[in-house]
Amino acid sequence: MSSSFTVWTKRLILTTILGGVLFVTTVASQRAFNMSEINLLVDKADEQQLSYELIIHNPLTNAYSFTIVRN
Numbered sequence: 001m002s003s004s005f006t007v008w009t010k011r012l013i014l015t016t017i018l019g020g021v022l023f024v025t026t027v028a029s030q031r032a033f034n035m036s037e038i039n040l041l042v043d044k045a046d047e048q049q050l051s052y053e054l055i056i057h058n059p060l061t062n063a064y065s066f067t068i069v070r071n
Contacts, residue, residue, distance in 0.1 A: 027061055034062035041066050 038054065045052045051069040056062060 030061045030063075034064060038062065038064055038066070 042052070042054065045068065053065075053067045053069055055065045057064060
């Protein structure tokens with residue numbers, strides 16, 4: 001009984017660790033991708049002297065809304 005519990009516990013720990021690594025990797029990738037997009041959008045809007053509204057909805061992933069504001 002003890003042996004099967006140990007195997008189950010090890011599998012649970014390994015699955016939890018792998019899930020955590022996957023989560024962190026996904027969030028980091030999403031954050032980097034969104035930051036690159038934001039920088040590109042802001043740079044292009046500034047080059048064309050356009051007014052814009054940038055709202056960061058989730059600081060962890062940098063989920064955002066970007067809108068050109070018409071004057």
